[in-house]
Amino acid sequence: MSVSATRAVAAWHVRGRALPDGEPIEFWTDGGRIVDEPVAGARSLDVGGTIDDTWILPGLVDAHCHVGIRFGGGGGESTEGLLEQARIERDAGVLLLRDAGSPVDNRMVDDHPDLPRIVRAGRHIAAPKRYIRGLPVDLDDESQLPDEVRRQARAGDGWVKLVGDWIDRAVGDLTPLWSDAILKDAIAAAHDEGARVTAHVFGEDALPGLLGAGIDCIEHGTGLTDTTIAAMVDGGVALVPTLINIATFPEIADSATRFPVYAAHMRALHTRRYDTIAAAHDAGVPIYAGTDAGGSIRHGRIADEVDELRRAGLNATDALGAASWAARSWLGCTSLRAGESADLTLYRGDPRGTDVLRAPAVVMLRGALHPVP
Ligand SMILES: [Zn+2]
Numbered sequence: 001m002s003v004s005a006t007r008a009v010a011a012w013h014v015r016g017r018a019l020p021d022g023e024p025i026e027f028w029t030d031g032g033r034i035v036d037e038p039v040a041g042a043r044s045l046d047v048g049g050t051i052d053d054t055w056i057l058p059g060l061v062d063a064h065c066h067v068g069i070r071f072g073g074g075g076g077e078s079t080e081g082l083l084e085q086a087r088i089e090r091d092a093g094v095l096l097l098r099d100a101g102s103p104v105d106n107r108m109v110d111d112h113p114d115l116p117r118i119v120r121a122g123r124h125i126a127a128p129k130r131y132i133r134g135l136p137v138d139l140d141d142e143s144q145l146p147d148e149v150r151r152q153a154r155a156g157d158g159w160v161k162l163v164g165d166w167i168d169r170a171v172g173d174l175t176p177l178w179s180d181a182i183l184k185d186a187i188a189a190a191h192d193e194g195a196r197v198t199a200h201v202f203g204e205d206a207l208p209g210l211l212g213a214g215i216d217c218i219e220h221g222t223g224l225t226d227t228t229i230a231a232m233v234d235g236g237v238a239l240v241p242t243l244i245n246i247a248t249f250p251e252i253a254d255s256a257t258r259f260p261v262y263a264a265h266m267r268a269l270h271t272r273r274y275d276t277i278a279a280a281h282d283a284g285v286p287i288y289a290g291t292d293a294g295g296s297i298r299h300g301r302i303a304d305e306v307d308e309l310r311r312a313g314l315n316a317t318d319a320l321g322a323a324s325w326a327a328r329s330w331l332g333c334t335s336l337r338a339g340e341s342a343d344l345t346l347y348r349g350d351p352r353g354t355d356v357l358r359a360p361a362v363v364m365l366r367g368a369l370h371p372v373p
Contacts, residue, residue, distance in 0.1 A: 010367070011042035016054030016346060018336065019325065020317050024051060029342035032367030036338040047348045047361035055347045055356075057320075058335035059095030059365070060302050061327035064219055064240045064290025067109060067118060068102030074295055075134045076104040083108075086115040088299040090370060093345040093360040096328060098290070100198065100219060100240075101161040103135045113366050117343075119331050121159035121198065122152030127177050131163045131200075132295070142182045146189040153195035158332070160190045161219075164199035165206035172259045174203035174223075183213035198240075202269060204228070211235060219290070222246055222269040224276050229283045238286045238330060241277050243308035244301060245292035246270060278313035287314065288330060289323035303358045316352035342367040 011030045018025045028039040047054050067085050070077040077085065082102075086109050089097060095116050099106065101124035109115050125148050126136035139148060152160045168175040178186070190197045191214070198217035199210050204225060207218070211231040217238040218224075224232070224239075232239065249270035253263035269276075281287055289306055293299040302323055309319040321327075325335045334340050345351075346362035363370045 011039040012045045012342075012364075012367075013039070013042040014045045014056060014344070014346070015051045016047075016056040017052070017350075018056050019352070020321055022350075025056065025336070027336065027338065029364070029367050032342055034336060034338050034340050034342050045346065045362060045364075047346050049348045053348055055349065055351050056336065057093070057324050057345045057347070057351060058328055058333075059343045059345050059363075060093045060323050060357075061096045061098070061289070061331065062089060062094045062291055062293065062302050062305075062323075063098045063288040063327050063331070064100045064242050064292055065089070065097055065299065066102055066292070066294025067097060067099050068104040068106040069135065069294035071294065071296075071298060074132050076102075077294075079108060082106050083112065083115065085294065085299045086112075086118070089293075089302075090114070090116050090363060090365060092300040092302055093357075093363050094300075094302050095343045095345070095363075095365050096331065096333060098159065098331060100159075100290070100292075101135065102294075114368065114370065116365065117333075119158060120156040121161040122156035124161050124163055124200070125149065125152060126163035126166070129169070130166045130177050135295075136163060142178055145178060145182050145186040149186045149189045149197070150193055153190050153193035156195065158195050160195050160197045162186070162197065162199040162210075164201040164210055164218075165203050165223075166200075167256075167259060167262050169259070173261045173265055174205070176206035176209060178206075178209065180209040180212060183209050183215075187213045187215055203265065207231075211237060220246065221280065222249075222273055222276055224280055226279070229280050229285060232280065232285045233283050236286075238288060239277075239280050240288050240290040241273075241309075241312070242290045242292040242305070243273065243277070243312065244304050245297055246273050247308075248296055249273075274312045277309075281312070281314055281318075286326070286330065287318075287322055288327045289319070303354050306357060307354050310354075320352050320357070 124136035196216035204223035
């Protein structure tokens with residue numbers, strides 16, 4: 001057995017404060033799992049301060065990123081490149097990712113125990129010329145949508161990703177990609193497969209059809225209004241705003257000189273982004289942190305998104321929960337429970353301070369420390 005493999009199953013004694021309540025907790029890890037009774041020979045996992053200075057999270061979650069989209073140019077990333085994307089997230093303390101669509105199969109990440117867990121949405125589903133070229137499965141006719149949704153549901157890990165709206169160059173503005181009727185059939189097909197559905201939506205007009213069809217989550221959501229926010233609350237629909245991606249809307253507008261109505265629309269959505277997200281939060285819409293890394297956003301920026309959620313009005317505990325324990329629960333994972341995989345991050349200081357959050361003192365995944373000491 002190699003030295004690193006021996007260390008991977010080393011036993012550790014973990015003590016510190018846990019969130020959301022800040023109370024001290026104590027547990028052990030053994031063979032990569034959390035146990036609630038002392039383990040003989042367990043070493044103390046020490047971040048250099050007192051127990052009061054040591055804070056424990058069940059790791060961070062990036063609820064919207066892409067492992068397999070090449071940064072900068074779009075398109076598919078190489079295997080080596082996408083493994084590096086996952087590694088960058090892990091080193092930032094992100095131990096669970098929801099992949100919101102990848103043009104290449106990233107299933108091989110699951111063969112690397114040193115890389116984060118991924119919950120996949122298969123490939124984006126769009127129509128020709130109605131999304132970033134090279135990323136989605138393009139359907140020539142929307143009648144194909146329910147069957148494609150079933151295919152992507154089977155290819156993924158419980159999520160399907162639709163492109164809900166995009167610029168229509170013939171119109172010169174954002175418009176919905178799908179009719180209300182086909183969305184009902186498509187989302188019913190996903191639910192029949194046991195998958196949840198989410199959609200990329202920047203503008204206002206695609207939201208009523210998606211929400212009326214029973215969608216489970218909205219990505220971006222900059223076009224939410226009081227009416228569609230109320231529909232989200234009624235349906236228990238989650239929102240992943242990806243505010244650090246919304247921050248790029250002015251650049252998108254600057255580059256769209258041929259489409260002045262679209263450019264003005266994107267600028268307006270950007271201007272009111274914090275008010276929109278705050279209104280959704282105040283109304284009770286569950287909000288989770290996603291960076292949209294891959295493509296135009298670099299990996300490893302979850303702390304920036306937590307910062308942005310605070311700017312949008314979430315308190316420090318809710319903003320961090322949106323990127324940790326609350327997001328884990330939404331994605332079907334428990335947090336720091338006996339018997340579960342020892343996935344956790346430790347901080348010297350309260351990670352609700354974002355400078356602390358940026359620099360985890362310990363990243364433990366499946367019981368192994370990263371970097372390996
Ligand atoms: Zn995305």
